[in-house]
Amino acid sequence: MGERRRSGCPINLTLEMVGDRWSLIVIRDIMFGNRRHFRTLLNQSEERIASNVLADRLRRLLAAGLLTRRSDPTHRQKGIYSLAEPAIQLVPLLAQMGSWGLRHAPASETLCVRARLLEEGGPAMWRAFMDELRHLHLDAPRPRRSVIGELKTAFDAAATARDRHSDRAARTE
Amino acid sequence: MGERRRSGCPINLTLEMVGDRWSLIVIRDIMFGNRRHFRTLLNQSEERIASNVLADRLRRLLAAGLLTRRSDPTHRQKGIYSLAEPAIQLVPLLAQMGSWGLRHAPASETLCVRARLLEEGGPAMWRAFMDELRHLHLDAPRPRRSVIGELKTAFDAAATARDRHSDRAARTE
C-alpha cells in the first residue's frame, strides 16, 4: 500500500490529500451545490465523474476526515454526506483556484461569475461562507449573511443573461 | 490525447492544469528553492521525483505557458527554467495550500516555518514575493523587500534549532 508520505512539506501533504483530479471537484459540488447524496453528486456532476471513482473518492475523503456520512432517515439505503471542518477550511483554497482559473484558463463566462464574486468578496466573504457551511453541515447556528444565496442570485442572473443572448443568437441564425 | 476539457468551471480548469501530484511540486521548487535546472530539480527534490515524470511535467508546464526555458550560456546542453507570469500568480494558491496543510496534515515542524510565515505575512507579503519572483524570472527591477531572504532566514533558524534538539536527543541516547 503506497500510503507512505513523500515529505513533510505542508504543500506536498495538501497535494497528497486532495491533489488529484476529482477530490476537490467532489468537495466543490457538496460545498457550492449542496449535493449531499451519491446520486446527485453522480448525475449532476458537470464533469461527469464515473460512479466507481466517486465511490472511491467519498471513501477516501471520509477516511481522511474531510467528510462525514450519516444515514438518511427518509431512505434506508441513502447516506447524507457532510463537510467536516477541514473541508470547510478549504474555502480560501477553492476561492484562489477559482481566481487563478478565470484569469489563466479558458473558463466559461457563466461559471466565472461565482468565482469572480468570491474573489471580490475577499476573506470577509470567505469567512461568512464558512460560517454558513458550518450551519449547513455541522449544526452551527444560522449566520445572518447567506453567501450561497448571493452566489446563486449572481449565477442565475448570469445564466438568464446568457440564455437571452443565445436565444437572440438562435433567432438570427 | 485526452486533452478535451471536462467543464468550463474555473476550479476544474485549474485542477486540470496543475491538479496532479507533481506539477505544483515542481513549481514550488523553482519558486521557493530557486532550482532552475533539470538536475537540481531532480536531485534536490524532497519528494524524489522520477526523471521521466520530471521531464514530462516540465514539457507540459512549458506547453501550458507556466514556465519558460532558455539555454544556459555556461553549459551548451543545459536549459534554465523560469516561472512565467501565470505561475507567479500561483503564489496565493500555494500559500493557502501551505496554510491548510500545516493545520490539517502531519507536516514537519521545520518545513512548516515558511508556510506559517507566508500565512502571517498575508496578501501584502505575497505581493512582495511575486514582485521578487518577477525580478528573478522575468527581468523586472529588483524590489526593495526580499521575501525569499525572510523565508530563508526563518527556515535556517528553525533548522538550526532542530539540529540542536536532535543533537541533544542523540547525546542522551
Next chain:
DNA sequence: GGCGACCGCTTCCGTTCTGCAAGCGGTTGT
C-alpha cells in the same frame, strides 16, 4: 587530447489509477 564525472533526457517495464459500461441486491412509490 583523453578520461571520468556529469548533463538533460529517454526507454523499458511492472504497478497503479482512470474512465466507461454493465450490473447487483436492496428500497421506494404506485
Next chain:
DNA sequence: ACAACCGCTTGCAGAACGGAAGCGGTCGCC
C-alpha cells in the same frame, strides 16, 4: 406486484506513475 430508483461493485482497457538503467553529448582536468 412491479418499475423506477438507490448506493455501490465489478470487469476491463487504456493512461499515468514509479524505479532503474542507459544514451549521446559536454565539461573540467591533467
